[in-house]
Amino acid sequence: MGFFVSLDALQRPTSVEEMRQALKPAVPKRAAPKRAAPKMAAPKPGAGSPKLGTPPAPGDMPAELWTRIQDHPCYSQEAHHYFARMHVAVAPACNMQCNYCNRKFDCANESRPGVVSEKLTPNQAFRKVIAVANEVPQLSVLGIAGPGDACYDWRRTKPTFTAVAEAIPDLKLCLSTNGLALPDHVDEIAEMAIDHVTITINMVDPQIGTKIYPWIFHDRKRYTGLEASTILHERQMLGLEMLTARGVLVKVNSVLIPGVNDEHLATVNAEVKKRGAFLHNIMPLISDPAHGTHFGLTGQRGPTPAELKAVQDACAGGANLMRHCRQCRADAVGLLGEDRGQEFSLATIPHDITYDPAKREAYRAVIARERDDHRRARHDAGAALRAAGSATRILVAVATQGGARVNQHFGHAKEFQVYEASSAGMQYIGHRKVADQYCGGGDAALGAVIEALAGVDVVLCAKIGDCPQNMLRAAGLKVSDAYAYDYIETAIGDYYANEYGAPPLALGA
Ligand code: SF4
Ligand code: SF4
Numbered sequence: 001m002g003f004f005v006s007l008d009a010l011q012r013p014t015s016v017e018e019m020r021q022a023l024k025p026a027v028p029k030r031a032a033p034k035r036a037a038p039k040m041a042a043p044k045p046g047a048g049s050p051k052l053g054t055p056p057a058p059g060d061m062p063a064e065l066w067t068r069i070q071d072h073p074c075y076s077q078e079a080h081h082y083f084a085r086m087h088v089a090v091a092p093a094c095n096m097q098c099n100y101c102n103r104k105f106d107c108a109n110e111s112r113p114g115v116v117s118e119k120l121t122p123n124q125a126f127r128k129v130i131a132v133a134n135e136v137p138q139l140s141v142l143g144i145a146g147p148g149d150a151c152y153d154w155r156r157t158k159p160t161f162t163a164v165a166e167a168i169p170d171l172k173l174c175l176s177t178n179g180l181a182l183p184d185h186v187d188e189i190a191e192m193a194i195d196h197v198t199i200t201i202n203m204v205d206p207q208i209g210t211k212i213y214p215w216i217f218h219d220r221k222r223y224t225g226l227e228a229s230t231i232l233h234e235r236q237m238l239g240l241e242m243l244t245a246r247g248v249l250v251k252v253n254s255v256l257i258p259g260v261n262d263e264h265l266a267t268v269n270a271e272v273k274k275r276g277a278f279l280h281n282i283m284p285l286i287s288d289p290a291h292g293t294h295f296g297l298t299g300q301r302g303p304t305p306a307e308l309k310a311v312q313d314a315c316a317g318g319a320n321l322m323r324h325c326r327q328c329r330a331d332a333v334g335l336l337g338e339d340r341g342q343e344f345s346l347a348t349i350p351h352d353i354t355y356d357p358a359k360r361e362a363y364r365a366v367i368a369r370e371r372d373d374h375r376r377a378r379h380d381a382g383a384a385l386r387a388a389g390s391a392t393r394i395l396v397a398v399a400t401q402g403g404a405r406v407n408q409h410f411g412h413a414k415e416f417q418v419y420e421a422s423s424a425g426m427q428y429i430g431h432r433k434v435a436d437q438y439c440g441g442g443d444a445a446l447g448a449v450i451e452a453l454a455g456v457d458v459v460l461c462a463k464i465g466d467c468p469q470n471m472l473r474a475a476g477l478k479v480s481d482a483y484a485y486d487y488i489e490t491a492i493g494d495y496y497a498n499e500y501g502a503p504p505l506a507l508g509a
Contacts, residue, residue, distance in 0.1 A: 270319075
């Protein structure tokens with residue numbers, strides 16, 4: 001049996017979801033290629049730096065390095081428009097306590113706290129990965145990211161990754177760790193071709209660490225205070241250096257805690273860059289008394305979007321920044337910003353299940369063409385911005401459901417992607433979540449949306465009704481649905497050129 005891709009569906013402006021629907025099963029199973037252990041030297045600090053204001057692209061780094069990140073939705077901002085990750089919660093044990101974590105809920109390293117995850121055995125996780133890979137063609141990454149620590153709970157992490165790598169060799173393996181037990185497993189990580197590791201590093205000054213970590217458990221002993229933070233810091237730096245020396249790509253996550261480490265994170269950025277970290281992801285503390293964490297219960301607040309951006313901007317020129325993190329749940333499935341985890345609960349997965357690569361292979365062929373087209377559009381949009389010749393800098397919020405296009409109705413948006421644009425270029429600076437979608441939530445929800453969009457100049461969406469449009473305008477926000485289904489960059493470039501471009505010289509002037 002062959003497979004069929006509906007070209008009609010793919011040639012018109014379309015969302016990734018529509019593309020997914022256009023992919024029909026099924027091709028005969030192929031012999032899967034063997035996963036090769038990464039052999040390249042550690043990327044030089046700063047390798048992969050994008051040109052100002054643009055996401056990393058093939059020309060910005062060695063081809064071999066680009067190949068390793070091009071389909072990873074977290075390591076490549078471009079890829080997050082097209083590719084999906086899934087997390088499996090197989091490693092619940094942890095060897096320390098962070099003041100922002102309550103392990104009855106998801107791990108704050110990589111998760112949105114507040115909802116208990118379905119904890120899985122390695123065998124259950126394996127079956128779930130196969131089920132998702134058969135149904136979600138965008139899937140490119142399997143991560144183990146809490147609750148708990150993937151290195152400390154290695155006896156569950158290792159068999160899970162081993163089984164999946166055997167069945168789906170092209171799936172990227174990704175683990176997150178607090179770093180304390182990391183040095184004990186670096187050699188195995190490299191041997192198993194786990195090519196992406198995230199270490200949460202909130203400080204490089206153990207005095208600051210005493211405000212974040214009440215205790216650690218190391219070498220069969222519990223440590224507290226400065227001694228605990230000093231051991232943690234030394235183990236994190238050692239683990240980072242060992243990984244980069246073996247060519248593993250390392251992302252460093254830092255939780256931004258106002259008044260605790262906000263002024264310190266530029267130093268963290270410089271230190272991890274020095275040790276070869278590929279990416280630095282500064283995430284806002286999520287703190288709520290209902291989560292039962294120390295910070296939540298003691299009133300420690302998280303940063304505002306403006307505070308987060310200020311700290312990220314202070315790190316400019318250092319380690320590359322990830323700005324598109326969604327602080328996903330520990331059992332998240334799907335594109336960043338969406339969660340299809342509920343579709344794949346254990347009860348729905350057959351006991352005997354076989355991997356079928358048909359949908360993933362067909363999707364990749366389509367996306368390869370789409371990405372080439374998107375790059376050309378980005379290039380043209382950059383030229384349009386430069387030609388506008390304006391010093392005005394604006395923030396643009398975009399309603400999108402993937403595929404790098406303005407393709408979501410305003411009322412359906414659960415989040416907006418925010419870009420900064422000026423004649424110097426365009427830069428993705430983050431996302432703004434909204435508590436309730438306008439459709440269904442009415443005027444109260446609209447008020448919360450307007451609040452979430454504080455500081456934004458214009459909203460671009462696929463469609464918006466007169467009523468919300470008028471209310472946005474009354475709140476000082478411009479809005480346009482004239483760019484429905486255009487690439488995001490094309491829409492922003494065109495909007496900017498129209499609004500701020502120098503008018504043509506008057507005849508005779
Ligand atoms: S390392 Fe992760 S699971 Fe452990 S306490 Fe910190 S946030 Fe929680
Ligand atoms: S939490 Fe951030 S880094 Fe981790 S999978 Fe989600 S978007 Fe990627």
